[in-house]
Amino acid sequence: MNTGNPTPATPSTPLSEPAALDDALLITSQEEERVSVASNWTLVWWRFRKNKLAVFSAVLLIFLFTIVLAPDFFSTMDPETTDAKLAFIPIQRIHWFDEGKLRPWVPAVIGKRDPVTLRMVWTTDDTQKVYLRFFSAGYTYQLFGRFEANLHLVTALNPEDANRIHLLGTDRLGRDQWSRLAYATRISMTIGMISVILSVVLGLLLGGVSGYLGGLTDMFIQRLIELLQSLPTIPIWLALTAALPRTWSPERVFFAISIILALRGWTTLGREVRGRFLSLREEDFVLAAELAGASRWRIILHHMIPTFTSHIIATSTLAIPVMIVTETSLSFLGLGLRPPAISWGVMLQEAQNIQTLALAPWLMIPGLAVIIAVLAFNLVGDGLRDAADPYSH
Amino acid sequence: MTTPKPASSPRQVLLEVRHLKKYFPIYKGLMRKVVNQVRAVDDVSFFVRQGETLGLVGESGCGKTTASRCILRALTPTSGEILFREADGTVTDLAKLDRRGLARFRPQMQMIFQDPFASLNPRMTIFDIVSEPLYVHGMRSRAERTEKVAELLRLVGLRPEYMQRYPHAFSGGQRQRIGIARALALRPRLVVADEPVSALDVSVQAQVLNLMLELQEALSLTYLFVAHDLSVVKHISDRVCVMYVGKIVETAPTLELFAAPRHPYTAALLAAVPVPDPQRRTAIQELPGEVASPANPPSGCYFHPRCQFAVERCRQESPQLEEIAPDHFVSCHRAAELSLPGAVSHV
Structure with missing residues (x-):
């Protein structure tokens, strides 16, 4: 891959020594000097950006995180609005041009009751156009739970048509799937992040203690990790989540599930951190700091932790998709989050039977969201892992 | 000692x-x-x-x-x-x-x-x-x-x-x-x-x-x-200490050690130094055997299994570091009687 990056592999200086070389060095190009003064994070970034797929995935993740921050902005209506009369509306495809002009619209849907099954059958009618507007005012919502806002990505040009736009159709209860997906993205992504953050805290703490102290403490923590890793995960998760009281609010269930996921998630990271501590303890530059009289804390904070931060970030990025998939599976089985909470797993519950799949295949779209998010995290994590140590060649 | x-x-x-x-x-x-x-x-x-x-x-x-x-x-x-x-x-x-x-x-x-x-x-x-x-x-x-x-x-x-x-x-x-x-x-x-x-x-x-x-x-x-x-x-x-399997076998001023080593191991080390002289084709005298294991050292003098001058006393009694000349310490039972070759001047 030729991106014109200067690689740190080429030393900017020749191998001969002082006098003669010093003058030669004065003539080094600015480009070379840029490499010479490049910090570790700069080198990591240079390497990471060579991986186009990872960069693309990172952009995708940034997009997903904007949805996490402001799902209301992306939704077209309140995700909780139910209207049984509007159940199972199919996807309305966005048409960008109308009579040769850029004027986005969606076809209106017309419902007819099937005389035999008495079921509503929806068809899109291309002659009735619901015009769309981007970045304009819609229903009001609380941004970050604090500021009042009414800006939306998509709204109907005519305010009367506000309830006629269902970009991804509706479900059994007539709830707008597009808006629900935005909210589900928030919950599913944050639950992944929170469990991984908890795992990182536990892993750093216990792994660090294990690696730094060694001896009996190390042995105890390592056996605990082995025990946790040998437990079959699905039954344990099922048992733990089933034990959560039904009366708990969705927020409490949310945090309880994050903790349950983190309880096992920290073990891998704990092992990694311990290994790093063990190998770093033997490094010459750590001994040099010790001989310089640096305190233990200074050595840990200035020499050991910065050395493996990039690895920790890469490992945690790779751990997030596992958490997301686990939460989705649990919720899908009805053991994780429960309505009224909205997550990808909860949404997929709607697509559990063959009838729905046959009649309303768009209800599987949340599955696509899971796949995209998981792939993006994995690709970014892989890219970070490869870039994490710019000094290894 | x-x-x-x-x-x-x-x-x-x-x-x-x-x-x-x-x-x-x-x-x-x-x-x-x-x-x-x-x-x-x-x-x-x-x-x-x-x-x-x-x-x-x-x-x-x-x-x-x-x-x-x-x-x-x-x-x-x-x-x-x-x-x-x-x-x-x-x-x-x-x-x-x-x-x-x-x-x-x-x-x-x-x-x-x-x-x-x-x-x-x-x-x-x-x-x-x-x-x-x-x-x-x-x-x-x-x-x-x-x-x-x-x-x-x-x-x-x-x-x-x-x-x-x-x-x-x-x-x-x-x-x-x-x-x-x-x-x-x-x-x-x-x-x-x-x-x-x-x-x-x-x-x-x-x-x-x-x-x-x-x-x-x-x-x-x-x-x-x-x-x-x-x-x-x-x-x-200025001075050199020679170690073998965790012990010091000889300490002496540099020139003295290179010119006249008193311990057979020092002499063997000096003999092993390659000489940058194409005219010299003498085969290097290699030490027989392996370096003793510090986990399981031999009895007596640790060097005795590889020493061509070893006698019965070397197998049984561990030698002490003794000063045989000013600033020259050797740990060998036979230090006084042996005459060992020094290094070639190129070293």
Whole structure:
């Protein structure tokens, strides 16, 4: 891959020594000097950006995180609005041009009751156009739970048509799937992040203690990790989540599930951190700091932790998709989050039977969201892992 | 056993090591029962005079690095004394001190490392690396440290402008200079150099060695120079200690040791040095057998299974280090009767 990056592999200086070389060095190009003064994070970034797929995935993740921050902005209506009369509306495809002009619209849907099954059958009618507007005012919502806002990505040009736009159709209860997906993205992504953050805290703490102290403490923590890793995960998760009281609010269930996921998630990271501590303890530059009289804390904070931060970030990025998939599976089985909470797993519950799949295949779209998010995290994590140590060649 | 006592000399003894032992336990099983011990350093005694260079030589695994790390108290010795004389003349046993007690001695003893790549933290700039000892010892002003680092870099032959660079921008020789600058930051009196040139290209080795000699002159440093390359040791040392399987077999002034070794192992080491002379085609006398295991050393003199002069006494009785000439200590039962070949003058 030729991106014109200067690689740190080429030393900017020749191998001969002082006098003669010093003058030669004065003539080094600015480009070379840029490499010479490049910090570790700069080198990591240079390497990471060579991986186009990872960069693309990172952009995708940034997009997903904007949805996490402001799902209301992306939704077209309140995700909780139910209207049984509007159940199972199919996807309305966005048409960008109308009579040769850029004027986005969606076809209106017309419902007819099937005389035999008495079921509503929806068809899109291309002659009735619901015009769309981007970045304009819609229903009001609380941004970050604090500021009042009414800006939306998509709204109907005519305010009367506000309830006629269902970009991804509706479900059994007539709830707008597009808006629900935005909210589900928030919950599913944050639950992944929170469990991984908890795992990182536990892993750093216990792994660090294990690696730094060694001896009996190390042995105890390592056996605990082995025990946790040998437990079959699905039954344990099922048992733990089933034990959560039904009366708990969705927020409490949310945090309880994050903790349950983190309880096992920290073990891998704990092992990694311990290994790093063990190998770093033997490094010459750590001994040099010790001989310089640096305190233990200074050595840990200035020499050991910065050395493996990039690895920790890469490992945690790779751990997030596992958490997301686990939460989705649990919720899908009805053991994780429960309505009224909205997550990808909860949404997929709607697509559990063959009838729905046959009649309303768009209800599987949340599955696509899971796949995209998981792939993006994995690709970014892989890219970070490869870039994490710019000094290894 | 007597410890080598320095003969009357104009120079004071800076460091005296007495009966230093470092055993590493070998654990086995779940309960981590100690089943054996590796005697990495087994009763080592020597001294270093103020301003001189003592070379510590031996094959890999003979315990010379372990001994040097014990002296710096990077390791805690199993037993023995490490007597260090401070500038005001008080002598302290470093072996007995804890982390806190050692803090006062850290600035006085520093180390130059073997591997110029592993010894510099790749995530820190040269300024951060060289100024860390200054910062830790209370120099908080950045301007002051910048000035001091610039001075140190100039001292080791590097440009002060480099200080914002990271180690990856430097070659092995330059990195070693940075390591030397860091070691000198606190103006130590004793510098332990653990094979400081063995990882460098031969052309760069001489430059770094000469730099070390210049710095010794300029800053009146005392070196404990650990190495396995005899020609390097001959170039830089005033006296040489030869180690074999955790013990010292011979200590002597450099020229005397190279000209007239008194221990068969020293003689074998000298004979193994390649001579850069195409006319000489004599086969190198190889030592028979393997280096003894420090976990399971032989009886008597550790060298006897490989020694062509070994007699019954060598198999049973462990020899003591004895002074057979001024400043010349040998640990061999037959030191007095043997006449051993010295090194060829090329070494």
